[in-house]
Amino acid sequence: MTPDPSTLAANLKRLAADLGLHDCRIALLQGPAPHADAFQAWLDDGRHGSMEWMARQPQRRCDPREVLPGARSVVSLALNYWQPHPHSPPPQAATGSIARYAWGDDYHPLLDRKLRDLCSHLEDCGGTQKLYADTGPILERDWATASGLGWNGKSTLQIHPTLGCYFFLAEILTTLEIAPDRPLHDHCGKCTRCLTACPTQAITAPHQLDARRCLSYLTIEHQGPIPLEFRQALGDRIYGCDDCLAACPWNRFAQASRETAFAARPFVHQWPLRHFLALDPASFTALFRLSPIRRIKLPAFLRNVCVALGNVGTPDDLPALSRAAQDPNPLIAEHAQWALCEIARRLPSLSFPDSPNSL
Ligand code: SF4
Ligand code: SF4
Structure with a gap:
């Protein structure tokens, strides 16, 4: 028997924490992503450059129900990747800068494994799922914002109140109805x-x-x-x-x-x-x-x-x-x-x- 939406949410959050994920929040899926029109305008302006894959089948990116018919909830997940700068003497010759997310191993397989474990749990509860570890068409920051997993900053990055912006964002679409979380306010204020x-x-x-x-x-x-x-x-x-x-x-x-x-x-x-x-x-x-x-x-x-x-x-x-x-x-x-x-x-x-x- 499928647990009620509140029990589903509590169990899912507990499992996500056990898997080492730093936040897990849920949004109900009742229509297209709130910024679907803005995304289309961005594409029409060509501001995606040569990332042609972003312009393919935009309707699938804008409405998760096109990807998973019957989807009712979006689960947004955060995995912190921040690492301090190591204290080691700098080499004599010039070195290069690498974005912090790429200092270690590729996050895709690691995140994928954690998401698969969550999907198996939801499957056991009677759901059909589709997961995204930065791997498919979804306006993920819209759903993260709707679920209260931070807010969309002026930088266009997702900002989390305790993790900041050094985290990976991933999603699970599910046909299950899971109790949703409340959105947060935008806390950028006057900062630029x-x-x-x-x-x-x-x-x-x-x-x-x-x-x-x-x-x-x-x-x-x-x-x-x-x-x-x-x-x-x-x-x-x-x-x-x-x-x-x-x-x-x-x-x-x-x-x-x-x-x-x-x-x-x-x-x-x-x-x-x-x-x-x-x-x-x-x-x-x-x-x-x-x-x-x-x-x-x-x-x-x-x-x-x-x-x-x-x-x-x-x-x-x-x-x-x-x-x-x-x-x-x-x-x-x-x-x-x-x-x-x-x-x-x-x-x-x-x-x-x-x-x-x-x-
Ligand atoms: S938008 Fe951010 S990542 Fe891109 S060039 Fe500016 S500071 Fe760098
Ligand atoms: S406006 Fe300030 S708080 Fe908002 S994303 Fe930019 S730097 Fe962060």
Whole structure:
């Protein structure tokens, strides 16, 4: 027999906590996502850039009942990934910045396993489920907000009152009716720190993100050349950007995640940038085994490393960049060329041969 909605909610929350999830909240599903029209306008404006998968079947993304007929509840789940910066002496050579969520193992399989356990429980209670660990079409922040799992910040990130914004969000759609939670108020108030902190003005207005300007998009989702206008703003970033997260005052309560899989790997803080330029496909796969970074593949990663070296590299990086400038892949070669020119521009006292090519 199916338990009543309140018992279902209590049991589900207890199981989620036992599985190490940091929050579990429920929203009733009675119509399309509240921001379905705004999402369509965002797509129509082309602000999703080259993420064409976002524009596919938008009706499925906007209304979960299109994905799971008969769905009655959305369960939103949070998994904290915050890790403190380790206290270790910095290496002598320039290093790169990697978004905190990618310091350790890829979160998808870990989150997927926890969600499957929750789904089996709901199945035993008579429900049919569909799970999303950042893996499918759903306007997840709308449902998280409706359930009171934080609020949608001006940065467009979901902000949780105790976790801040360093957490993974996941969802389960279910045909069961589960007792819903109350939404929270928006607690951004007059704060605009995320808008000010963004190095490329990608947050064009509160709650408005132009992905084409966002350094996370440009270093992770975008496969082509990084537009020249954003290369200097990239700074030392080689995978993602955390500036709008780091600026948010709601992170003041953030605690280290209990998940040891998210602990920083040695390459995150200890590898000089130029060491990455020595990676070949096999060593790239070995270094980033289980890491989310492997998903962008070697050429896009080396593209990012070249731009970062152009911004923060020193004369010691010139030989590695010169070799990269001869790479048969034009994406890598062009960004390495740009980096050589940029170092020459930043350090005019360096005696360059006639052309950076000849270094
Ligand atoms: S991730 Fe970086 S570039 Fe993108 S919106 Fe946030 S601060 Fe701006
Ligand atoms: S930085 Fe300020 S405005 Fe931006 S999401 Fe956080 S609280 Fe809201």
